[in-house]
Amino acid sequence: MSVMAIVIIRTTIIFTSLLLCMRIMGKRQLGELELSELVVSVLAADLASLPLQDVGIPLINGLTAILTLFCLELILSGLTLRFGRLRSALFGKPCFLMENGKINQREMVKNRFSADELLEELRCRGVTDLTEVEYAVLETDGTLNVILTPSARPVTAGQLHLPESDSGYPYVLISDGRIMSDNLRKLGKEDKWLRHECRSRGVNDPGEVFLMTATPSGTIYFAPGEEKK
Amino acid sequence: MKKALLAGLLLAMMLGASFWNIRHLDVFTDELEKLVLCSMEEAGNGDGQKARETLQTALERWNGSETYIQVFIRHSEADAVSDGFYDVFYALDNGDENVDAAYEKLLFHIRGIDSMEHITLKSVF
Numbered sequence: 001m002s003v004m005a006i007v008i009i010r011t012t013i014i015f016t017s018l019l020l021c022m023r024i025m026g027k028r029q030l031g032e033l034e035l036s037e038l039v040v041s042v043l044a045a046d047l048a049s050l051p052l053q054d055v056g057i058p059l060i061n062g063l064t065a066i067l068t069l070f071c072l073e074l075i076l077s078g079l080t081l082r083f084g085r086l087r088s089a090l091f092g093k094p095c096f097l098m099e100n101g102k103i104n105q106r107e108m109v110k111n112r113f114s115a116d117e118l119l120e121e122l123r124c125r126g127v128t129d130l131t132e133v134e135y136a137v138l139e140t141d142g143t144l145n146v147i148l149t150p151s152a153r154p155v156t157a158g159q160l161h162l163p164e165s166d167s168g169y170p171y172v173l174i175s176d177g178r179i180m181s182d183n184l185r186k187l188g189k190e191d192k193w194l195r196h197e198c199r200s201r202g203v204n205d206p207g208e209v210f211l212m213t214a215t216p217s218g219t220i221y222f223a224p225g226e227e228k229k
Numbered sequence: 230m231k232k233a234l235l236a237g238l239l240l241a242m243m244l245g246a247s248f249w250n251i252r253h254l255d256v257f258t259d260e261l262e263k264l265v266l267c268s269m270e271e272a273g274n275g276d277g278q279k280a281r282e283t284l285q286t287a288l289e290r291w292n293g294s295e296t297y298i299q300v301f302i303r304h305s306e307a308d309a310v311s312d313g314f315y316d317v318f319y320a321l322d323n324g325d326e327n328v329d330a331a332y333e334k335l336l337f338h339i340r341g342i343d344s345m346e347h348i349t350l351k352s353v354f
Contacts, residue, residue: 009353
């Protein structure tokens, strides 16, 4: 079929149908992608391969379909950004699988989450004791976020009234022997300083360093490269 | 929202281009069909030479749009039309009794290209 209009209509129909199907299937199917992003990625990969597999199909058909998908995705994200209700209708709302320490069985059934799966998800987040969980929120992208009860939360420096010091973001200065000049500049250091730091750690050539990071406060992580056999 | 509007505009432009494509193909296939029908009539009147010349004009028109055809029309359909032309030439040159059938086959392929371009429930689904 070499019709641009038909390709556009077909793509729109498939996009809408897939979106609806995935919406009905629920968040569990999504992983970490937004609903429309997942539909686009599934469809785009397939659509792109068709004219490549069959040279008898004009390339413009594949391109038109992909461009249509791209436009629909942009329109949809624009509309959902503007209209909150549309966003909720299409992508749903975060669900509390556990609220105030209690399992919300209705939400569990609605999202087809079994008790075993909930425990598995909690274990993945390092939680083994259910009494430590205050909230477990199933986000619209399918991830489960866990908020612990105050007694189970890690102690913070603020709670202990310790002096708060931010060492800053650790910049990668050498990665696999390559000097990251941009990061070095952001840190306000020079090549000479970097070589001096390497030499002081027994490595003469930065090319022999596997990984080196440094924070603005001066904390340095240094991993020399292993000798290649 | 600006991006969404631009995407909407792009989608509208693509739809517009597709309708232009339908119109262009309508005119193109109508022209071809008329030439082939004229050639068929001339062959029916026993004027083989005239029929051949008219068919040659139609073939030149078809070959003249080669780039457009290769870009927008499924290659198997385009090949069927090209083969159809050569089948009619062969039938005319050899005084074949089935020349009318060869003409009908060519017309069927030309009309097929045009009908596929039109938006109907059948073509969408």
